[in-house]
Amino acid sequence: MTRVGTQVWFGTGANVHCLTSGGSLGEDEPVVNDDYVCEYGESQVVKNHPTVPGELGDVRPPQVWLYDAQAGALTNQTASVTGASAEDETRLRNTLGLRSAGNLDGVVLFAGPSLSNTLNVFAFDAATHRFLGSRTLLLYSNARTFLVAGDELYLGVGAGQGGGRNGAVLRWAGNAVTPFVFDKVADLPAQAADLAYLDGHIYATTWGATNATTTGQLAGVWKSPELPIRPWQNRQWTQVFDVSRYETDPVIRTTYGLGGVAAYGGYLYWGTMHVPLQGTLRHQATYPQPTDEAVRLQARNSQRALSIWRGKDLGTPNQKIDLLYGETALPAYAPDTATWSAVPTGWTPLYGRSGFGNSTNNYTWRMTVAGDRLYVATMDWSYLVHDLLPQAPPTDPALWGADLWMFPAAGEAAQPINTTGLGNYLNYGIRNMAADGNDLYLGMANPMNLRTDPTDNVPEGGWELLKLTRS
Template sequence: MDRFRISARRLLAAVAVLGLLPALAGAPAALAAPADPGPATSGPHEAWELLAKAQVDECFDGIGMAYPPGPPCASGQAKVNQSYLWGITRAGKDLWFGTGANVNCLTSGRNLRNTTPNLNEDWVCEYGESQIAKRNPTLPPTLGDHRPPRIYTYDTRAERLTEKTGLIREASTDDANRLTTTAGIRAAGTHRGVAFVGGPALGESINLFAFDTDTGGFLGSVNLPAYGNIRHFVVADGELYAGVGVGANGGNRGHVLRWTGSKTDPFRFAVVADLPAQAADLTVHAGRIFVTTWPGDSDDTLSAPAPAVEDPTPGFAAVWMSPLLFVGDPGLTTADAGSWQQVWNVSSYEPDPVVARAYALGGLASYGGYLFWGTMHVPLKATTVHLAAYPPKNEAGVRATVQNTQRAISVFQGRNLGTPWQNVELLYGAVELPAFDPAANGGTGAWRAASTGYTPKHGTSGMGNPYNNYTWKMVVAGGKLFVGTMDWSYISKELGQQTAARLDLPGATAATLAAAPALGATPGVSAAPPPRPDPVYGADLFAFLGPNRPAEVVNNTGLGNYLNYGVRNMVSDGSTVYLGMANPMNLRTDPDDDVPEGGWELLKINAWRY
């Protein structure tokens, strides 16, 4: 019996192995490129264009070894650290964006406490063995793969990429230090001639950098210790707003900030919303700002007792609505901070209260008179929390928990929100989901199918793909709503055995763990895994051609590179959509092999062609 009492630390390590952030300890284990990445599906007018891509920026010669000179790399192998095109914004013809380096390693280290170096054919995470960590003894091993982000502009008319990172380094020692300690440029926004790019610092704060969009010059930087994360900006009724989180990685609570500065005094903000969780994304709809939230978590949640069902609001991902923007003073003010209204939260859909606490919400957009939004699911997070809250008594119980806690993205639309006539519809999701009854079977518990209270209008969870785990971004262009996802099928393969070993589970459980995403596609409650569908590698991009029509697949193989596992961000000029891709395969750098290259990509598509 004791072998199934899995510790929180081991559960976190298991997430690192099986989920987004694999940790393959010991000898290198190849995650070889597939001979066939799967049956691609694309729209009738497939026409995207690669505008820019991360370049090799380091040479690697083994974990813990000195980095050879280069690039070019006369010894060792080429490595590309900049993995995410993270924050992006548009000012006229220019795109402003920033990157994040080795994001999978940083998340695994900082959030999952994994510090065991791992190496495979696709990526390496060195942690405390990196030369960066060795040269900086005060840097925690979890941050050993940190590299400073880079900042760029892309002129969409001249088709020219210009790096702006050097302007920060050359401005002052303080500015250079802020850049060095920024974990990635997660957010970007522009207004009144100023472009902001910024992200979480290595401590519990955020760093912001400001540029003049008219001249391209650098205006300065600031560290804001009151906040721990920043994800998105939005312009609403002529004013610029940002969503932030408080505490480490924004995990304590959240705010919406209104920019009250200017080009000559850029770093002035006022708090106009107090939220119980950090703001994930923001949009304007029906004369208000709507915000999705990402609840905080920590190691403590893995050993906490099951949450009470009576009060589902605190700690659950939710949609929040601001007061009307045009009532009283123009825009939102500090007087509005306590007047936001929660109009929906995930407990109204997810029947299992433990699983519900593992949800987050992501992209949202106003389209055709409706507000659209989607869910976010860190792979196996719900599984780890549930195993700790209700430890199974045997191997069959472990398999049942693995199967019944899997969730792919769900997509909703709502109108008349916050009124007596509010109507929320499920577009993609499930009629029933498994829920655990701890009182069943004399207190040993049992899984039962439970109603979600919804019937999906268009299709199943994951928008037909059980590996779609993040609804990362939504944007409207060309009369259509585009939805970009993260698809973790490529990095989930061949990891069942490693995960079973990490959890000290019998080998027979490995098949269940390896098939975890496919298990989430079925609402069954038995412990026997269903047949695993063939994965299709690469991020998915969908387009709704009308608010009451099902989404069409624009592409489901990473838009030309199946190592692009996510459409991390999107912006539009009305007719063209610009996409920032997430691709952490830092060792995939050989242009002459049959595998695409790793590192961020900037792409565009013509919205009118779909």
């Protein structure tokens, strides 16, 4: 999502819950319940296009939308892509979702991963809304965030399957005539997730590389050379934090991602991300357990909620990092004795426990400054627990739905704005935010593709675009 004056451009991704459980968790057995269906290899997409892998069988072409706040009008711009040429239509159809959007100099750009592990980019004229074309970047396979810094536009990307091999930061060198020109200004050992600008430097959070085995491949925070960055400086970025400084279990730390990041009050704030059950599945693959009781213990001890951090003077001798929300100890497994124990993390959180006190707050999906406040958007998978883990105890309905938290000032604890999905508890995530002065646009994640009955007593599934106005 990206804002141009009074207009908000945003792209969609369909059935992302199914794509994640298939692509990241290895699920391929079709599932149906009251909330959603994941067809995987039984889908018509796979039957009509056998080259589509079964774990991604629920893919649907993404869409491009434009909301004009001044006119109060929402328009679907997708037909301008599909009607431009057969090549553009095919490229959009092969895109898993439009994961990132940005704009500069009158050009709006969208980027998203393709079915063939490449990166598709689409361009529009911000003023006329005319579609400018599309391209495939063959060297990259994922993108999450555009950032304008120092009057230039940057994009964080990943390479390899799902972006899991390594990463880069690209600087846009295009214009309305040639919109698909990028220079690589960072080589990173893991895919870039989110970007922020502070004191003349760009900071990139990363996800751990697939099967991460070294510190350099773990999720971390990277600092750029001072702007402007030139391509020959692409290996001069410095890692200022990685999750081995906090996570006590060597297997679980390889499943961490870092997500939302923002500059606020002279600090850099960032948070962790944890795909539901990924830590458990990797632990089970590494250390199979002999009894049902041991398996349950492994599942309980291998789950993590998000932690929130901030740092100052990063990459200098005066570097200072604070844990704001997290744990003083985390369970770690000792394979020699086949036991779990609470191991000190070496940190004391300033304000509270992981997940803002909610163990199912698992993603720090976005951080955005609006006015003089820092907003933190989460994913909360509590509503999914009863579908994914039928044997688990019932979750508290009061916890269902994504959270939006707000830091009123640097040096103060966060306050909850809403913890129940902003009026729809099926909104399990706030995927994107765009500031408009003191106000916020929120792009919601809601995968409940069978919740379509407006007459029942359950909210509806599907994406929502919300505007939060500060009173």
